Amino acid sequence: MRNFFAGLVGCVFFPAHLLAWNGEGHMIVAQVAYNHLDSVVKNRCDALIAVALANNSSGTSNFVTVACWADDFKTQLGTGIWHFIDQPFSLDGTPTNGVGAASFDVVRAIRLCITTLQDTNAALTNRATCLRYLIHFVGDIQQPLHCSTAVSAAHSTGDAGGNGFTITGTWNNLHSLWDAGGGFLTDSISRPLNTSGQATLVNKVATVEAAYPFVGNPGLIPDPQTWAAEGLSLAETVSYVGIVANTTPSAGYLNAVSNTTVQRMAAGGKRLADLLNTILAPTPVPLTVLSPTNNNFRFAWNTTPGSAYRIQWKPDLTNSTWNDLTDVTATASQIVFTNGVTGDRRFYRAVGLP
Numbered sequence: 078m079r080n081f082f083a084g085l086v087g088c089v090f091f092p093a094h095l096l097a098w099n100g101e102g103h104m105i106v107a108q109v110a111y112n113h114l115d116s117v118v119k120n121r122c123d124a125l126i127a128v129a130l131a132n133n134s135s136g137t138s139n140f141v142t143v144a145c146w147a148d149d150f151k152t153q154l155g156t157g158i159w160h161f162i163d164q165p166f167s168l169d170g171t172p173t174n175g176v177g178a179a180s181f182d183v184v185r186a187i188r189l190c191i192t193t194l195q196d197t198n199a200a201l202t203n204r205a206t207c208l209r210y211l212i213h214f215v216g217d218i219q220q221p222l223h224c225s226t227a228v229s230a231a232h233s234t235g236d237a238g239g240n241g242f243t244i245t246g247t248w249n250n251l252h253s254l255w256d257a258g259g260g261f262l263t264d265s266i267s268r269p270l271n272t273s274g275q276a277t278l279v280n281k282v283a284t285v286e287a288a289y290p291f292v293g294n295p296g297l298i299p300d301p302q303t304w305a306a307e308g309l310s311l312a313e314t315v316s317y318v319g320i321v322a323n324t325t326p327s328a329g330y331l332n333a334v335s336n337t338t339v340q341r342m343a344a345g346g347k348r349l350a351d352l353l354n355t356i357l358a359p360t361p362v363p364l365t366v367l368s369p370t371n372n373n374f375r376f377a378w379n380t381t382p383g384s385a386y387r388i389q390w391k392p393d394l395t396n397s398t399w400n401d402l403t404d405v406t407a408t409a410s411q412i413v414f415t416n417g418v419t420g421d422r423r424f425y426r427a428v429g430l431p
Contacts, residue, residue: 098220098256099264100145101281102342106216107144108282109346110353113291116401117359117387121431128205136268140212141278145268147213159186159214161223161238164309168229168317175234176226183223187214187301194356212349218301219345221316221337222255224308231322239316246325254326255316259334289343293397295354304348311337359428362386373415378427380407385430388414390423399426 098106114122119140126143132153137146151157162182165173190207193199217223226235227242236242239251248254257264261281266274315337319330326334367375380386384407389399402425405412414427 098216098258098338098342099262100148100268101262101264101266101277102256102258102338103144103148103213103216104141104266104278105262105281105285106219106342106345106349107141107212108278109285109291109343110212110215110349111140112282112286113293113346113350113354115354115359115399116389117428117430118354118357121357122208122353124431125201125205125208128201130202130206130209137209138269142268142270143209144212144216146209156186156210159183159210160217162218162305163226163235163238164224164305165226165228165235166309166313168227171228171230171233173228173235176228177234183214183218184301184305186210187218190214191298191352191356211352215349215352216342216345218304218308219341219348220255221308221311221341222252224305225312225316227312227317242317242320243323244320244326245323248326251316251320254331255334255338258338259326259331261335261338285339285343285346288339289347291343291347291350293347293351293354295351295358295397298355299348299352311341359387361426361428364425364427367413369418370415372418374418374423375413375415376425377411377413379411382407382409386412386427387430388416388425388427390425392422392424394424404430 111119111122122140126138126140132146132150134146134149137143137149147156147160151160158179158181160183162184163176163179165176167173190211193203193207194211196204222238226238228235232241237252239255240253242251243249244251244254247260248257256262266277268274270278315333319333320326362378362380364376364378367377369375385404386407387404388402390402391399402416405414405427412427416425
């Protein structure tokens with residue numbers, strides 16, 4: 078796996094696209110996801126991000142800021158074409174067969190990252206690297222112009238996700254306009270996060286989550302190609318509608334871009350959280366229910382001294398979220414846990430901590 082991963086990194090660089098959203102957009106997606114990670118999954122992600130890599134920086138040291146890592150080091154790592162997938166469509170009837178097949182793309186990159194993170198035998202540095210990529214690429218693939226290339230008489234081989242679609246005004250092409258979310262993303266958050274940047278991030282995340290409240294649905298590994306198809310559809314029905322090359326975008330168009338960006342960032346945060354809550358889900362240990370004593374509920378499990386566990390509960394098995402109760406560390410070969418009866422129905426589990 079180490080040789081395959083390194084070899085793949087070295088052979089796929091081609092700078093056809095620019096950044097997908099700016100750093101601010103990627104950090105918003107990451108923060109939405111991080112807000113809704115299971116606490117044990119959050120610990121596992123934090124531990125992987127703390128793994129030392131050859132390409133590290135103080136500006137990408139936690140789950141949120143590491144969302145920018147793949148852009149910061151894509152030139153050094155040669156991973157430029159990992160960030161997009163050029164699915165062609167025609168603006169004026171020009172045939173799309175002029176768009177060549179890519180050697181790699183964001184869909185295949187996400188699949189590779191998922192496979193590596195699922196492999197507990199993979200090298201720790203590979204898993205740490207793939208988590209950094211996954212946080213970024215799940216954001217990338219939500220940007221419609223990272224899922225498309227528009228073919229026309231002027232661009233018979235495609236416009237590279239709007240990079241070749243020139244506009245006037247604040248942005249010089251359609252891709253850069255969408256990277257900025259039509260003005261919603263100002264890219265004013267410095268890294269490492271300072272007080273002002275943190276406040277901006279919190280406010281933008283609040284806007285996204287208020288517009289699209291989070292509803293988790295972990296348990297299944299999605300096919301990222303369905304996300305790419307969704308992006309292509311949005312490119313055709315939103316990104317290239319109401320905009321004319323070499324003109325200044327209207328206020329109405331910018332509003333459509335901004336609204337779509339908020340929705341796509343919400344989708345990216347939810348999808349990233351669901352994916353990580355599935356891939357890195359803690360494995361509950363078998364519990365033995367003991368007879369209650371003094372109105373206390375008791376259960377036990379076998380372990381080894383020094384092992385740490387988190388006790389979690391939820392009121393209904395259909396709930397997607399477990400509530401943290403407490404952490405315990407084994408001092409003997411068995412842990413007996415006692416919890417006072419609350420009068421409410423509760424389901425418990427114990428999961429090993431990394």
